[in-house]
Amino acid sequence: MSAVFVWVETFDGQLNPSSREALAAGKTLADAWGVPVTALVFGANANAIAQEAGQYGAQNAVVSDDATLSDFRLEPYAALLTKLVQEHQPNAVIAVATSRGRELLASSAADLDAGLIAEAIDLSVDGDGVQATKAAYAGKLVSKLALKTGTKFITIRGRAFKPLDANAGASVTITTVAAALSEDQIPTRIESTELQVGKVNLGDAAIIVSGGRGMANNPKAAPADGGDASIWKAKDGFENMLSPLANVLGGAVGASRAAVDAGFIPYEHQVGQTGKVVNPDLYIAAGISGAIQHQAGMRGSKLIVAINKDADAPIFKMARYGVIEDIYTFLPALTAELKKRLGK
Amino acid sequence: MHIVTFTRSTPDTAAKVEVKADGAVSWGDVATVVNPWDEYSLEETLVQAKNTSGKSTVIAIGTDMHNESLKFALAMGVENAARVQADGMEMTDSLAWATLAAAAVKKVGDVDLVIFGKESIDVSSDAHIYQTARKLGWTMLSYVSKILAIDPVAKTIKVEKVVEQGKQIITAQLPAVVSVMKGINEPRYPSFIGIRKASKAVIPVWTPADLGTALPGQTVQLVSYSNLPPREVKTEIIDGASPEEKAAKLVDKLLEEKVL
Numbered sequence: 001m002s003a004v005f006v007w008v009e010t011f012d013g014q015l016n017p018s019s020r021e022a023l024a025a026g027k028t029l030a031d032a033w034g035v036p037v038t039a040l041v042f043g044a045n046a047n048a049i050a051q052e053a054g055q056y057g058a059q060n061a062v063v064s065d066d067a068t069l070s071d072f073r074l075e076p077y078a079a080l081l082t083k084l085v086q087e088h089q090p091n092a093v094i095a096v097a098t099s100r101g102r103e104l105l106a107s108s109a110a111d112l113d114a115g116l117i118a119e120a121i122d123l124s125v126d127g128d129g130v131q132a133t134k135a136a137y138a139g140k141l142v143s144k145l146a147l148k149t150g151t152k153f154i155t156i157r158g159r160a161f162k163p164l165d166a167n168a169g170a171s172v173t174i175t176t177v178a179a180a181l182s183e184d185q186i187p188t189r190i191e192s193t194e195l196q197v198g199k200v201n202l203g204d205a206a207i208i209v210s211g212g213r214g215m216a217n218n219p220k221a222a223p224a225d226g227g228d229a230s231i232w233k234a235k236d237g238f239e240n241m242l243s244p245l246a247n248v249l250g251g252a253v254g255a256s257r258a259a260v261d262a263g264f265i266p267y268e269h270q271v272g273q274t275g276k277v278v279n280p281d282l283y284i285a286a287g288i289s290g291a292i293q294h295q296a297g298m299r300g301s302k303l304i305v306a307i308n309k310d311a312d313a314p315i316f317k318m319a320r321y322g323v324i325e326d327i328y329t330f331l332p333a334l335t336a337e338l339k340k341r342l343g344k
Numbered sequence: 345m346h347i348v349t350f351t352r353s354t355p356d357t358a359a360k361v362e363v364k365a366d367g368a369v370s371w372g373d374v375a376t377v378v379n380p381w382d383e384y385s386l387e388e389t390l391v392q393a394k395n396t397s398g399k400s401t402v403i404a405i406g407t408d409m410h411n412e413s414l415k416f417a418l419a420m421g422v423e424n425a426a427r428v429q430a431d432g433m434e435m436t437d438s439l440a441w442a443t444l445a446a447a448a449v450k451k452v453g454d455v456d457l458v459i460f461g462k463e464s465i466d467v468s469s470d471a472h473i474y475q476t477a478r479k480l481g482w483t484m485l486s487y488v489s490k491i492l493a494i495d496p497v498a499k500t501i502k503v504e505k506v507v508e509q510g511k512q513i514i515t516a517q518l519p520a521v522v523s524v525m526k527g528i529n530e531p532r533y534p535s536f537i538g539i540r541k542a543s544k545a546v547i548p549v550w551t552p553a554d555l556g557t558a559l560p561g562q563t564v565q566l567v568s569y570s571n572l573p574p575r576e577v578k579t580e581i582i583d584g585a586s587p588e589e590k591a592a593k594l595v596d597k598l599l600e601e602k603v604l
Contacts, residue, residue, distance in 0.1 A: 011509055074474075074484050074486075075483070099507055099508060100507070102471065102474070103470075103474045103484060106472075106473075106474035106478075107474045107475070107478045109439065109475070110439060110442060110475035110478035111478055113563070115563030115564045116439065116475075116563070117564060118469040118471045131567065135468045136466065136467060137354075137369070137465065137466055138357070139468065140360070140361040140362075141361055141363060141369065141571060142570055143569050144566075144567040145436055145564050145567060146564070146565040146567050147564060148565065187517040188485070191514065191515055192512065193509075193510060193512045193513075194511045196509065196511075201509075207603070249604065266527075270526075273357050273380065273465065274357070274526055281603045282598065282603040282604070291358070292358055292360065305594065316579055316581075317577075318575055318577060319579050320578075320579065321579070321581075321582055321594060321597055322579050322580070322581045324581060325587055325590065333588045333590075333591040334591040336588075336591070337588070337594075337595050338595060338604075341599070
C-alpha cells in the first residue's frame with residue numbers, strides 16, 4: 001500500500017480535461033493517507049501527458065505508449081491496469097466515470113475481486129477505508145457506500161470534484177512499462193471512428209440549454225412537404241433558436257424525454273432518468289414542464305433558469321430564476337442580449 | 345445461437361422514491377416496472393434470436409419482486425426465464441451480483457451472447473455489466489447503438505458503439521457481453537396472448553449452490569440510503585414590460601451569479 005493510482009484518460013494523444021478532476025480527488029485521498037499520487041497514462045503521447053498530469057497533482061507516473069494501446073480498448077487497458085495493481089498494491093484506483101473510466105475500473109476490480117464504487121459525488125477517508133456518496137434510484141435518492149480493505153476502485157462523476165490549479169513548476173517521475181497483451185490476444189478491432197466535431201458534450205458542459213415539448217410551438221409555418229408539422233417546427237426551433245443560444249454561451253444542447261420521444265431531437269441530447277444525469281453551473285430549461293424523470297437528471301445543476309409560458313409548470317419550483325413567457329418570443333431576445341453583453 | 349439477457353424490477357419511473365424513518369427505501373404502493381433501460385435489451389434479444397434462429401433466456405437476480413419483470417420479458421416473447429435467489433446480497437455489491445450472473449450464464453450452457461440494458465436505475469450503475477463479462481472471461485461491447493452483424497458460425501459480431509467523442513464501428517469475437525443504448529430499437533408491447541401465457545409461467549429459482557458457486561465475501565458495504573437534501577431555492581420571477589426588458593434583467597442576474 002503505497003500510492004493512489006489515477007487513470008488519466010487520453011484521446012487522440014491529448015489529456016482528457018476531466019481527468020484533472022480525478023487527479024484532484026486522488027490527491028485528497030493520497031494526502032489523507034500520506035502516500036503519493038501515481039498517474040497511469042496509456043496510449044500515444046503518454047510521456048507528455050504524464051508531464052501534464054504532474055502539474056495537476058501526480059508525483060509519479062506509469063506510462064505505456066505501446067501501439068496496442070493507442071486507441072482505448074477495454075481488454076488491453078484492463079489487462080495492464082490489473083497487472084499494475086497486482087504489482088504495486090495501491091491503496092486506491094481513481095478515474096472519472098466517463099464511458100471508458102466506468103468499464104475500465106469495473107473490469108479490473110472484477111479481475112482482482114476488489115471493491116468498487118461507481119460515480120461517486122463525494123469521498124471521505126475513514127482509516128484505511130473510503131466512504132462515498134452516490135446517486136441511487138436514478139437520482140431520486142443518494143446512497144452512502146464504504147470500501148474497507150484492499151485496493152479500492154472508485155469512479156467519480158464528472159464535474160463533482162474541482163481540479164487543482166496548474167503548478168507549472170511541478171515535476172513528475174516517469175516509469176515506462178510494456179503492454180500486458182499482444183495484438184493477437186485482443187478480441188476487438190476498431191474498424192472506424194466517426195468523430196463529432198465541435199459539439200460540446202453534455203457531461204462536460206458548464207452550461208446546458210434544454211428544450212422540451214414546448215419547442216413544437218414554433219410560430220414559423222411548416223412547409224407543406226416538410227412531413228409532420230410539429231416535428232418540423234420543433235426541429236427548426238432546436239436548430240435555429242436553441243443552438244444559437246447555446247453557442248453564444250459556449251454550452252451544450254439538451255432535451256427532455258418528451259422532446260426526444262416525439263422525434264424532435266436525437267436521443268444523445270436527452271437529460272433525465274433514461275438520459276444523461278448532468279450537473280452544469282447553469283441549466284436553462286426552455287419549454288420544459290419539469291416531470292420528476294427530468295428533474296432526476298438536472299437537479300444537480302448549480303443554477304437553474306426556467307422559461308415557460310405556463311406559470312404553474314413544476315420546473316419553476318426548482319428554478320432560481322423564472323421567466324413566464326413564450327420561449328419563441330423570449331429566447332431570441334435573450335440570445336441578442338447575451339451577444340451584446342458578452343461582446344460576441 | 346442462445347442469447348441470455350438480464351433484467352430487474354425497479355420502481356415506476358414516475359414514482360416518488362423516499363427513505364423512511366427506519367432507513368428503508370419505499371416507493372409507496374406504486375407498481376414496479378421492468379428497469380427502463382431493459383426494454384431495449386429485451387427487444388434486441390428477441391430481434392437477434394430471430395435473426396440467428398436462436399434461443400432466448402431471461403434471468404433476474406434477487407427476491408421474488410423481480411418475477412414481475414421476468415413475466416414482462418416472457419410476455420414480450422423471450423422463451424425461458426429463471427431467477428437466482430441470493431439471500432443477503434445487495435446489488436450495491438456489483439462483484440457479488442456479477443459472480444452469480446456469470447455462474448447463471450454458465451449453467452444455461454450453450455450461450456454466445458449476453459445482452460444488458462445500459463444500466464440499472466436502482467443502483468444507478470453499470471458496473472455489474474462489465475464485471476459479468478470479466479467473470480465470464482468474454483469480450484465486452486458497451487454503449488452499443490446498433491448490432492450490425494452477427495455470424496453464429498464464424499462466431500463474430502460487428503457493432504456500432506457511442507463514445508463521448510462520436511461513434512465507433514467495432515468487430516469482435518463471440519462469446520460477448522453487449523450493453524445496449526436507448527434508441528437501438530423500438531421495444532414492442534407484450535401481446536395479450538403473451539401476457540396470459542406469462543402470467544401462468546412457473547419461474548424456476550436457482551440458488552448459488554445450484555449454480556455451483558458461493559456468494560463471494562462482501563467488498564462494498566451499503567451504509568445507508570438518504571433522501572436528497574432539499575434544493576434550497578427561492579424562485580425569483582423576472583418581470584418586465586417586454587421580452588427584451590426581461591432578457592436584460594435576466595442577463596444582469598446571470599452575470600451577478602458568475603455563471604456565464
